[in-house]
Amino acid sequence: MAMPFLSLRGITKSFSGVQALKNVDFDIEDGEIHCLAGENGCGKSTLVKIIAGAYQPDPGGSIAFSGTSLRHVSAIGAIHHGVGVIYQDLSLFPTLTVAENIAMSQLIAQGKSLVRKRRIHDLATRAVERIGIKLPLDELLGNLSMADQQLVAICRAFTSEVKLLIMDEPTTALTRREVDALFRVILDLKRRGTATLFISHKLDEVFEIAERVTILRDGEKIGTYQPAELDDASLSQLMTGMSPTYEAVEPPDPAGVPLLEIEGLSLPGNFRDISLWLLPGEVLGITGLLGSGRTELALALFGLNPASAGRILRDGRPVRIRSVRDAMGHGIAYVPENRLLQGLVLHQSVAKNLLLTVLRRLRTRFGFTDPERQREQVRQWIEEFKIKVPSPDARIETLSGGNQQRVVLAKWIALGPKVLILDNPTVGIDIAAKSSIHTIIRNLAGLGMGIIIISDEVNELVHTCNRVAVMAKGRMGPVFSGAGVSIQAIARAVAGNHGEMAG
Amino acid sequence: MNTPMSPSPRIKPESEYRDVLALAGILLFTFLVMWALNPVRFLAVNNIKSMAFQLPELGFLSLAMMVTMVTGGINLSIIATANLAGIAAALAMKAAEAGGAGTFGVVAVALLAALAVSALIGLVNGFLVAFVEVSPILATLGMMTLVNGISILVTKGYVISEFPEGFRFVGNGQFLGLPVPILLFAAAALAMGLLLSRTAFGFELYMVGTNPTATRFAGVNNRKILMKTYLLSGVLCGLAAIIMISRFNSAKSDYGASYLLVTVLAAVLGGTSVFGGFGKVLGLILALVTLQLLSSGLNLLQANAFLTRALWGLVLILVMVINHMSESRRAGARS
């Protein structure tokens, strides 16, 4: 029995009193493709940083590479042992060439002060060959696609011998085709003897490529499994420790006038010929891979990305939506995917964020803002939405993810919209907060609001929506509804679509 | 200065609103020190009067600078705008006089000319920043050069002077015992304070300065807000111009070159964040008064004008350093 390439025993790590990792044992075999899964805050990144030598574990644990136990691992030490890490933000330089991005760290580590083009080219070419791909070495990095930039990041790691490549959520910004290409590279690396450890929360990818999955929860290792032993539900259950209890979804009144109808909506390069309808009190889910056009469609309904052809009808009447104000005027609200950048003004207070959309309604006769009414409203919303905050003047950045999302929801619901579009509303939120947001959604639907949820988690959609539509490559695919909708069927539609949709 | 794409880690809010109390304390301290250094002359009526007359034009210019800083930008063209506006007003007055207009007419014409020119410059700045999305530093730097050039072209380097009696009242007269400029500035400061703190426009201004992406997603018309901001900045420069040329009884193309630094200093000292999103008019005023006290005191001590300039630079650096230290202390306590 060969020694595992990497062996961690009893790893514990605390940060000012908070235990990020508790007594974790962890192995990676030579050439293995291993996935590290878990909810936000479970300790995945901490573990990775310890392996990479960026953090030191608390005394008592041990790290061994191929059987050789080490007192402690520094960043340089990790590199010497063949560990290469690619963080989520890639840390590349858009204004340097691809070759320079690949070779620069190596040159700096060698203590060079001069840069010879030949040398950079050689280093870069060798790294690229090690991966077995082709890249335009003299192009400025900023001109490359995200997927290619990721490949450059991988090449950069490969300027030294890499026996273990660690990737943190590598597929977040990639389309299906690009994910396939990345997985081919990972498999190829395996053939050449390099193991891959990747952090992911995308269940379907985990199942597709991982040989083993290690699940962490609250800093503890729950277990290491073969993907065949798991399915969506059990994986989710292990990650969160709970079986999510979903209440039954109320069917909407089929006789009502649709709140929203879309006919043949198109925008070149974004989506084509989209038709759907949404009844009062209905929750419609839209899923599909990145690049399927879901968010682009949502933004078209919200006025940020107006369609060039087709009709939108609100309560049966055609409307023009060419700006956010138009959309708001027609009772359409959108809770964005990127909460921190698009949904909240981080450095301002909770109160100010809540007031942003309805400010103009809370004014005195002369057009001045009314601090009294503002304070009262803010207090009401904080109470109604159970936003946990010491004071309304606390800065948003001090709130937890779940509370922040509540602020965003409150901000939009305050406007009294008829159609609420939520784009990946529960990403990065712990399980308890997730279910409270589901409760809010259910209550809103009960009040007659029409809700569209865009999400990657098919499991979540199946349990919260009346119908689930699948989009692929800018087109609307099958819409699943009724009792007994199976997650597998939807997942298959999402994954298989790129083959079936042609013609 | 606002990065368009991501909430850059550098957009750190300074101490939210520079504690008004702390500012008042600094003001008091400065007052006492200056008084101590000039026991007799500092409190003399003459000195107070001269301070009261000097402050307003700087005040208008500082407001013009502050309002753009709140949106995360900057207006480097304020001095040039004021100068050209002043020149326009001067020329208009000469023409009006020649045409036989009465006092009222002359002042009105001057005001119209100054406001028209400064508003136009403000609109161009606003257009460049809001619609073309040029960085405010570059847009206002370019405008500064262009406007300066126009001033030089129009005046050929000469000074336009000798304005009618009625007009000179604006900058030198007194009303109810108070200097007219102070009254004008007080009115403007009050209006600006209300605008920033009690209107939807003001509210949105602060939010746009902090995160324009989020405001866009919330239905705020960022472009309109930015246009209005730079327009407002321009108009304030025009008002400054009227007071300036009235006080100096002349208009030329290169007054107030050293004012640019002082306006930035007054804004920053008064709690306006250079990254945008924060700042109060009251803070600005306290800072201005403090700087004015400092300036007068140094003047009475016969200090070199250049020493004063160097001092302004040092004070600005000091304020920024203190801001940084207090912010990093707060960030450390948070994590």
Next chain:
Amino acid sequence: MKRLFRKSETYLLLVILVFSGVITCVNPSFFSLENLFDLLKSYSFLGILAVGLLVVLISGGIDMSFAAVATVAEYLTALAVMRWHGSIFMAFLIASLIGILLGVGNALLIYRFKIPTVIATIATMNVFYGILIMATGGKWIYALPENFGTFANLRLFTLVGQGGSQYGLSIITVIWLGVILLTAFILRHTITGRGIYAMGGCNADPGPAERAGFNVFRIHLFIYSYMGLLAGVAGVVQALLVQTVAPNSIVGKELNVIAAVILGGAGIAGGTGSVTGTVLGVALLAILGNGLTLMKIPSYWYDILIGGVILVSVTLNALQARKKRSKVIEIEEPAA
């Protein structure tokens, strides 16, 4: 060939050629060798400063204090040389050291206290300049030592023009050329230089650069002390060119230098810009200035022209940047 047309330097060159053509039509003496060498000499001052500022802009910052630094260096150097009967070499040495020292001051404020570059350098500009004038009274220095005069007239080779006047490639131009080559080398072939481009492309976030192993502090030190060094050199060049030291002559000309660098393609955001572009930018300014004189257009049109050219240039740049950004999503075109 297509690549050539994507570069902004190409367009700049075209504009220069067009302007040159127009001016030559109006006044053929523009295109004489004598005039061109003369321009090269007199614009060396601007040119040296522009190259230094380029380095700062590539890093994503801006320096408003270089004129003040040049003035301080020029003045103190003149005093020193006059007192100690120094050589030209000594003059350059002293000026460089003063420039580097002041530049380090800038670097510390910007790096250690994270003061935005525009604010920090506006402040230091006033500090440097204010202290200088206060200490010296702002007096002009007329009596520069003889070696200044002789040195300024040195040429690499001399030609005789119509009317018997002598002209040629001035040593001052050679100094500028040296600065150009040195800077180009540093920017393209040293780790520090590549680090400057790397930092500049990261939107003021030093994180990626630090993680890659760059010594961000040292790079900051280099950027601002190099600007200071070149400002010092430029100060001496100015003294050589006009044979007097007038403390108020440089401060106020910052905009011309900034204009040249911006025109040359360096953006305010950082990460872009080249020495070639900057030289072309200086050339454009030189041609505009010279053209106005030769075409007998009054000099007060100069600022208007420069301002206009800056605005057009930044507008075009901004529009181009917007087009690049609006490629929001890379969608595979839907089948059928």
